[in-house]
Amino acid sequence: MEDLNIKTIRFPVETDNKLIKMADKFGRSKINLFKQMVDYFYRTKKDPLDVNDELLKNTIIKGHQNLTGFIKTQEQTLLIPMKLDVDRMIGSQIKILDCFNKQILEHNQHSSQQQTDLIKQINQMLQAKEQLKTKFIYLLDGYIKASMTLSAKEKEELLKRTREQVKLL
Numbered sequence: 001m002e003d004l005n006i007k008t009i010r011f012p013v014e015t016d017n018k019l020i021k022m023a024d025k026f027g028r029s030k031i032n033l034f035k036q037m038v039d040y041f042y043r044t045k046k047d048p049l050d051v052n053d054e055l056l057k058n059t060i061i062k063g064h065q066n067l068t069g070f071i072k073t074q075e076q077t078l079l080i081p082m083k084l085d086v087d088r089m090i091g092s093q094i095k096i097l098d099c100f101n102k103q104i105l106e107h108n109q110h111s112s113q114q115q116t117d118l119i120k121q122i123n124q125m126l127q128a129k130e131q132l133k134t135k136f137i138y139l140l141d142g143y144i145k146a147s148m149t150l151s152a153k154e155k156e157e158l159l160k161r162t163r164e165q166v167k168l169l
Contacts (some may be wrong), residue, residue: 016030019034136169143159
């Protein structure tokens with residue numbers, strides 16, 4: 001079996017102590033941790049001297065700019081037109097409600113006037129009926145009083161005149 005570990009790196013004891021602490025913390029051997037660190041920097045293309053991680057910042061900023069651009073596009077193509085449509089719809093509904101309320105109010109006023117007129121007509125008819133009853137009772141009383149002292153032929157004549165008077169009512 002061939003040994004693949006043919007290279008050596010020399011580094012200070014202080015760095016070795018840090019490597020040992022990290023390996024213990026992550027539960028790996030020093031050589032595995034070292035290989036993983038090299039792979040990490042190779043894949044991410046990060047510079048180990050870049051403590052602030054400018055590449056990550058630039059990636060986040062670019063993602064933020066993309067997201068902001070997407071939101072602005074959605075705002076322009078969807079949200080603003082939707083808001084304008086909703087505002088127009090609300091305005092139309094307000095006009096419809098105003099018209100409806102106006103028509104209902106006019107109808108109610110017209111109906112109220114018709115009811116008032118109808119009530120007046122009914123009252124007039126009731127008064128006319130009462131007057132008619134009063135006149136009829138007056139004629140009936142006159143007939144009864146007059147018929148008490150008359151002969152049969154005179155009663156017949158009185159009855160005929162009374163009927164004519166009732167017809168005139």
